[in-house]
Amino acid sequence: MSNYHETIAERIIAGNSLTAEEATALAAAAGSDAFALFLAACRVKEHFIGPGIDLCSIINAKSGRCPENCAFCAQSAHHATDAPVYPLVDEERIVAGAKDAEKNGSHCFGIITSGTTINKGEELDRISRAVRRIRQETAIAPSCSLGIIDYQTAIALKQAGVETYHHNLETARSFFPHICTTHDYEEDVETVRSVKRAGLKICCGGIFGLGETAAQRIELALTLRELDVDSVPLNFLNPIEGTRLAGADNITPLECLKTIALFRLLLPAKKIAVCGGRERNLRDLQSWIFFAGASGTMIGNYLTTTGREPEADWQMLKDLELTVESCCE
Ligand code: SF4
Secondary structure, eight states: OOHHHHHHHHHHHTTOOOOHHHHHHHHTOOTHHHHHHHHHHHHHHHHHHOSOBEEEEEEEEEBSOBSSOOTTOTTBTTSOOOOOOBOOOOHHHHHHHHHHHHHTTOSEEEEEEOSSSOOTTHHHHHHHHHHHHHHHHOSSEEEEEOSSOOHHHHHHHHHHTOOEEEOOOBSOTTTHHHHOOSSOHHHHHHHHHHHHHTTOEEEOOEEEOSSOOHHHHHHHHHHHHHHTOSEEEEEEOOOOTTSTTTTOOOOOHHHHHHHHHHHHHHSTTSEEEEOTTHHHHHGGGTTHHHHTTOOEEEOSOOSSSOOOOHHHHHHHHHHTTOOBOOOOO
């Protein structure tokens, strides 16, 4: 590690925050400086999180026909894609998904629905019943991602046994109007605040490779720092035919790794998980996510795209001699 990167790591470990200016300078790292950046992030992760990593899985519990127009999303009704379209699956299917996820070694199980928000009647009731059963029948921690919700819905989910609510900001406030025009960034921020106020943990991150600049990636990390989110999923664009970003090829494996490292240095004590787009964007460098400061990853399938076999991920973790442990509870 270069002296400069070593100093940065030591300063963060001593409790100082990385500034936006420092992060911007680090984002330009290339060659051996990029490797030094990863090592600094790895040291910071080991200090604040420890050597373990954790795993999460999701179920796409309601797919397609979303009235929002997020440029990257296969489930937007504004895009003609091959993504599956179905209403909220039944309780049994959600519970079975949680049991499968537990068998695959996941510690957290996310119930994800498409759409701006969730219907507060039958849909919320069904998800609440499924969450209660997951609590009774498994040791996995259920989380929900049901779109923009208010404080009362967050309370209802907490009472059902949800520990964490997931709601991504997706990208920087300054870039959001290029990605979505059907709702305001502030509605997403308000959801994060309501969830926190209700006493739920908040998992909130974004997706990269949309055409945003390095400065905008840092802007998102600083917003998440200000909101004091608990965990940060990082997704990398898997361009889907029919979406507005089909054909986009905006991020290289090293840029993905630098993004992970910068998020670690800007959010040193937070759980940072690499989720969608890992296989496509990192390719042979997938295992480097842990060297770059990630503390977890998603295994199994994503919302509308397939991940690789869980066995392949377990082999990667075994080869790295990483300890898998739950950071969910
Ligand atoms: S990302 Fe979520 S809100 Fe945006 S179009 Fe897709 S399902 Fe809808």
